[in-house]
Amino acid sequence: MFYTYLYVILLSSLKSKLMKTIIVVGNGMVGYKFCEKIAAREESENFKIIVFGEEPRAAYDRVHLSEFFGNRDAKALELAPMSWYTENKIELIVNERVTDIHRKTKTVTTGSDKEYTYDYLVLATGSSPFVPAINGVEKEGVFVYRTIEDLEAMLNYAEKIKAKKSNGRAAILGGGLLGLEAGKAVMDMGLEPHVVEYAPKLMPRQLDSRSSNVLQLTLENMGINIHSGKATNRILGNGAITGMDFGEDDTLEVDMLVISAGIRPRDELGKTCNLEMGIRGGIVVNDRMQTSDPNIFAIGEVALYNQMIYGLVAPGYEMAEVAVNQIIESFEIVMRPEIDMSTKLKLIGVDVASFGIPYMPADKGLSIIYENKTKGLYKRINVSHDGKTLLGGIMVGDAEDYSILHQMYLNNIPLPDNAEELIVGARGEGGSAFGSAMDLPDTAVICSCEAVTKGAVCCSVIDDGNETVKEVAKATKATTGCGGCKPMVADLVKESLKSLGKTVKESICEHFDYSRQELFDIVKLKNIHDYDQLLDEVGKGHGCEVCKPLAASIFASIYNETANRQETIQDSNDRYLANIQRNGTYSVVPRVAGGEISPKQLMAMGRIAKKYDLYTKITGGQRIDMFGAKLHELPLIWEELIAEGFETGQAYGKSLRTVKSCVGSTWCRYGMDESVSFAIEIENRYKGIRSPHKFKGGVSGCIRECAEARGKDFGFIAVEGGWNVYVGGNGGATPRHAELLAEKVDKETAIKYVDRFMMFYIKTAPPLTRTAAWLDKLEGGITYLKNVVINDSLGIVDELDTDMQNFVDTYKCEWKEAVETPEIRERYTHFINSDETDDNIEFVSLREQKMPKEWA
Amino acid sequence: MIANLSTYESVQPDNVKVWFKAGPASKFPKNGGACIKYKDKQIAIFNFTRQATWYACQNLCPHKMEMVLSRGMIGEEDMQPKVACPLHKNTFSLKTGKNLNGSLDAIATYPVKVEGEFVFVGFSE
Numbered sequence: 001m002f003y004t005y006l007y008v009i010l011l012s013s014l015k016s017k018l019m020k021t022i023i024v025v026g027n028g029m030v031g032y033k034f035c036e037k038i039a040a041r042e043e044s045e046n047f048k049i050i051v052f053g054e055e056p057r058a059a060y061d062r063v064h065l066s067e068f069f070g071n072r073d074a075k076a077l078e079l080a081p082m083s084w085y086t087e088n089k090i091e092l093i094v095n096e097r098v099t100d101i102h103r104k105t106k107t108v109t110t111g112s113d114k115e116y117t118y119d120y121l122v123l124a125t126g127s128s129p130f131v132p133a134i135n136g137v138e139k140e141g142v143f144v145y146r147t148i149e150d151l152e153a154m155l156n157y158a159e160k161i162k163a164k165k166s167n168g169r170a171a172i173l174g175g176g177l178l179g180l181e182a183g184k185a186v187m188d189m190g191l192e193p194h195v196v197e198y199a200p201k202l203m204p205r206q207l208d209s210r211s212s213n214v215l216q217l218t219l220e221n222m223g224i225n226i227h228s229g230k231a232t233n234r235i236l237g238n239g240a241i242t243g244m245d246f247g248e249d250d251t252l253e254v255d256m257l258v259i260s261a262g263i264r265p266r267d268e269l270g271k272t273c274n275l276e277m278g279i280r281g282g283i284v285v286n287d288r289m290q291t292s293d294p295n296i297f298a299i300g301e302v303a304l305y306n307q308m309i310y311g312l313v314a315p316g317y318e319m320a321e322v323a324v325n326q327i328i329e330s331f332e333i334v335m336r337p338e339i340d341m342s343t344k345l346k347l348i349g350v351d352v353a354s355f356g357i358p359y360m361p362a363d364k365g366l367s368i369i370y371e372n373k374t375k376g377l378y379k380r381i382n383v384s385h386d387g388k389t390l391l392g393g394i395m396v397g398d399a400e401d402y403s404i405l406h407q408m409y410l411n412n413i414p415l416p417d418n419a420e421e422l423i424v425g426a427r428g429e430g431g432s433a434f435g436s437a438m439d440l441p442d443t444a445v446i447c448s449c450e451a452v453t454k455g456a457v458c459c460s461v462i463d464d465g466n467e468t469v470k471e472v473a474k475a476t477k478a479t480t481g482c483g484g485c486k487p488m489v490a491d492l493v494k495e496s497l498k499s500l501g502k503t504v505k506e507s508i509c510e511h512f513d514y515s516r517q518e519l520f521d522i523v524k525l526k527n528i529h530d531y532d533q534l535l536d537e538v539g540k541g542h543g544c545e546v547c548k549p550l551a552a553s554i555f556a557s558i559y560n561e562t563a564n565r566q567e568t569i570q571d572s573n574d575r576y577l578a579n580i581q582r583n584g585t586y587s588v589v590p591r592v593a594g595g596e597i598s599p600k601q602l603m604a605m606g607r608i609a610k611k612y613d614l615y616t617k618i619t620g621g622q623r624i625d626m627f628g629a630k631l632h633e634l635p636l637i638w639e640e641l642i643a644e645g646f647e648t649g650q651a652y653g654k655s656l657r658t659v660k661s662c663v664g665s666t667w668c669r670y671g672m673d674e675s676v677s678f679a680i681e682i683e684n685r686y687k688g689i690r691s692p693h694k695f696k697g698g699v700s701g702c703i704r705e706c707a708e709a710r711g712k713d714f715g716f717i718a719v720e721g722g723w724n725v726y727v728g729g730n731g732g733a734t735p736r737h738a739e740l741l742a743e744k745v746d747k748e749t750a751i752k753y754v755d756r757f758m759m760f761y762i763k764t765a766p767p768l769t770r771t772a773a774w775l776d777k778l779e780g781g782i783t784y785l786k787n788v789v790i791n792d793s794l795g796i797v798d799e800l801d802t803d804m805q806n807f808v809d810t811y812k813c814e815w816k817e818a819v820e821t822p823e824i825r826e827r828y829t830h831f832i833n834s835d836e837t838d839d840n841i842e843f844v845s846l847r848e849q850k851m852p853k854e855w856a
Numbered sequence: 857m858i859a860n861l862s863t864y865e866s867v868q869p870d871n872v873k874v875w876f877k878a879g880p881a882s883k884f885p886k887n888g889g890a891c892i893k894y895k896d897k898q899i900a901i902f903n904f905t906r907q908a909t910w911y912a913c914q915n916l917c918p919h920k921m922e923m924v925l926s927r928g929m930i931g932e933e934d935m936q937p938k939v940a941c942p943l944h945k946n947t948f949s950l951k952t953g954k955n956l957n958g959s960l961d962a963i964a965t966y967p968v969k970v971e972g973e974f975v976f977v978g979f980s981e
């Protein structure tokens with residue numbers, strides 16, 4: 001007993017003697033990664049770890065620094081909370097700079113003059129922005145872009161500018177990766193952005209001049225002004241910056257300047273204690289991350305490895321991994337000789353990526369280049385002379401294939417015979433030339449920030465039972481760095497699930513563990529008519545604003561019931577059969593099928609609008625919108641409209657809006673057929689049908705396409721010998737041309753195909769997804785769709801036809817129902833305990849009409 | 857009159873001085889809301905039938921200062937009853953008034969009781 005006791009004491013004192021101290025200088029991204037990696041190892045028990053950080057907070061995600069402009073939430077960027085360090089027995093001292101290293105005594109001193117002894121010292125001091133010695137850089141309003149404090153200072157200054165004038169301007173010095181990100185950031189701050197680059201092109205290190213031109217055009221279209229080939233001589237202004245001088249009377253007036261002209265390693269500690277340094281800075285390390293003093297390691301942007309500084313996180317993380325292994329004596333883990341510097345630009349709203357050798361002289365290899373300036377597209381791949389290996393490439397405008405090309409490059413995957421298909425590929429026809437992410441070898445590193453392989457991602461799904469990208473991210477850390485690998489990880493998760501016979505779960509919300517399509521089938525199968533019943537039988541809890549309108553849409557699609565029956569599960573607009581507007585008033589839109597309206601109807605509408613003092617405007621869909629109706633006025637207005645022969649236009653519903661038409665062969669000298677008659681017929685056919693999202697149609701009398709039918713969910717264009725049928729088009733935020741479903745068919749066939757297309761969409765689309773987005777995601781695309789609706793490959797067309805005919809036969813005007821039913825009419829009062837109306841609504845006049853008073 | 861946020865302050869059940877008779881319970885839609893007027897206030901009252909509970913809050917959405925919350929959909933998130941503004945779907949807890957999907961100001965909430973046929977809202981003045 002006594003001996004055991006003694007033994008324990010001895011052991012613990014021995015242990016504390018044996019405990020070695022690691023001091024980490026710098027708590028940035030790489031310094032933190034070092035802590036995270038060592039804490040995960042058992043051997044960490046043998047070390048006491050002390051970390052110094054000069055910044056006032058624990059390490060945060062610098063890569064996503066620009067997100068701070070959007071949310072101003074420093075916490076959201078944090079890599080780990082302070083408590084994490086304590087839990088892992090790591091002593092983190094923030095707000096404290098290490099000022100000297102004494103190699104003889106193995107100690108460091110800090111800014112507050114304290115001394116600490118180390119056995120191993122890890123320098124992770126990162127870098128600082130390079131500020132060129134331009135006359136005037138010290139002026140007020142000149143910033144760098146590296147820390148949260150920098151951003152706070154920029155935001156405050158921008159506010160000051162904006163308070164003084166409405167058209168403030170900010171320049172960015174440097175048109176590299178970071179500079180462009182900063183350009184977008186100042187634009188989002190409400191300043192006019194100007195990027196000034198010394199080289200003749202943007203992103204000189206990653207792009208060739210043609211791609212750089214394409215990028216410049218796109219950025220200029222977005223409102224970012226580019227000035228390339230400009231050397232800044234002087235910063236103008238008396239105290240605060242007012243402009244930049246490029247020499248020879250060439251100046252640019254600006255109110256603020258952000259310098260983003262490259263980085264310089266923060267190697268001052270290495271210099272003063274005489275470690276071996278690079279000629280242009282950086283602390284020299286070997287492949288074990290050791291400096292010229294074997295007890296001192298350097299990792300991240302301060303380390304000079306193979307005569308290079310690597311300004312990206314992924315190499316820094318790998319260095320951290322190597323240093324950890326060296327310190328815990330897994331000596332065999334060393335740094336790879338070649339470091340991948342491929343990059344994808346994030347956040348700025350245009351895809352830009354480059355990998356491997358982005359551009360090179362012709363004797364080194366051959367290039368395949370695709371450029372389309374009208375679409376802002378440029379793609380280049382460089383291929384070895386024998387056509388077998390991918391050497392590198394550039395993508396501007398569309399970097400969707402970046403991940404897979406990058407992987408082919410990293411893993412030396414042999415190229416297909418027609419290498420050009422890699423960039424111009426048979427896309428859209430379902431699948432690209434080079435198969436899927438599943439074809440990569442298991443060893444392929446998918447997430448380079450966290451060094452996660454394809455094998456690890458798939459394993460985490462197949463063996464460990466993770467089912468979503470989120471779960472896989474938690475288990476493997478993939479996607480948690482720069483996030484660039486997310487699409488590929490998502491693909492791998494999906495494919496791995498498929499190999500298990502499962503599909504990706506797309507549950508609606510916390511109340512229903514089903515996708516919309518599943519719920520649709522359940523409702524139909526179980527013949528459920530009430531939301532409450534649905535919740536009780538297949539859901540949980542009490543519902544929310546996501547599942548309620550979704551269920552309402554399903555009930556409407558299956559039973560063609562109007563929004564009047566279960567009014568409290570309807571979306572805002574459906575609940576009162578009108579579109580709620582800015583000040584809580586509503587707009588009223590009667591149906592004007594095909595845009596055809598008689599003078600008598602026009603006069604009736606005019607009279608009613610005048611009586612209720614409504615603002616009137618022609619809509620984009622060729623009808624008339626009357627704004628500013630108060631809740632209690634809605635039934636009164638509709639009563640009069642219905643008496644004049646109008647019916648509801650369902651402008652409020654996720655349902656058919658309008659079928660736009662050109663004037664067609666009845667009047668137009670080019671017309672091949674009667675577009676108006678067709679539009680009216682089809683609009684009346686589909687009116688009132690509720691669907692996952694709103695949908696629109698168009699009919700043009702000839703290929704001049706005056707009705708813009710190819711910008712609609714479905715469109716018909718008259719051609720020699722019949723109608724061409726198009727589906728899946730969209731205007732709006734993400735324009736997409738409709739695709740050809742059938743050519744030169746007669747009217748009846750055209751209608752039949754669109755009937756089936758619409759029904760198939762209604763049954764299978766996820767909530768709030770327009771036909772365009774649905775078709776984009778539909779596996780097999782338009783080819784598959786043709787097979788379903790024309791060749792009946794699923795054997796469902798009879799059912800689709802019957803369901804559609806049922807819709808057409810059971811249509812009723814829900815406003816007629818509402819004004820004729822006293823209980824429904826009663827809903828249209830602002831107060832239930834008073835006849836007063838809402839006195840919060842105020843209007844001001846506008847061009848002889850009225851509009852809501854501005855939001856305060 | 858353009859509404860003022862400071863008109864609305866939450867009332868706790870212990871501080872109720874006036875139980876205002878808002879109207880017959882039958883006038884409130886099931887699992888939905890309606891608006892009442894009390895002095896210069898507009899109050900949204902919700903009949904959360906599924907939970908057999910009633911809630912009341914200001915009708916004014918603090919996002920764009922519109923009198924619309926009573927027309928919003930109600931629901932539940934992590935066991936919290938909530939209302940979603942019909943204009944931009946900001947959601948607020950019907951218990952605490954807290955904005956659940958953003959950082960807007962909390963809305964004021966009021967106690968509700970049903971006696972006999974009638975619904976009463978509690979005010980402190």
Ligand SMILES: Cc1cc2nc3c(=O)[nH]c(=O)nc-3n(C[C@H](O)[C@H](O)[C@H](O)COP(=O)(O)OP(=O)(O)OC[C@H]3O[C@@H](n4cnc5c(N)ncnc54)[C@H](O)[C@@H]3O)c2cc1C
Nearest residue numbers: 026028029030031054062097098125126300301311312313
């Ligand atoms: C806006 C922005 C966007 C970026 N985007 C990307 C991207 O998309 N992809 C990518 O790969 N990389 C990107 N980077 C680069 C990436 O952030 C860096 O590569 C990474 O942060 C380097 O990590 P580090 O730990 O070496 O340096 P840092 O993160 O800079 O950390 C060094 C820390 O050490 C502290 N320190 C320095 N000296 C001392 C001392 N003597 N005593 C105590 N503490 C000290 C510093 O204050 C700092 O906190 C971006 C950088 C910025 C600024």
Ligand code: SF4
Nearest residue numbers: 662668671701702706
């Ligand atoms: S699309 Fe053809 S038919 Fe129709 S208005 Fe234009 S030119 Fe005439």
Ligand code: SF4
Nearest residue numbers: 581582619620732733
């Ligand atoms: S484009 Fe925007 S602002 Fe204009 S009507 Fe549509 S949603 Fe409103």
Ligand code: FES
Nearest residue numbers: 917919920941944
């Ligand atoms: S006004 Fe209520 S969410 Fe915008």
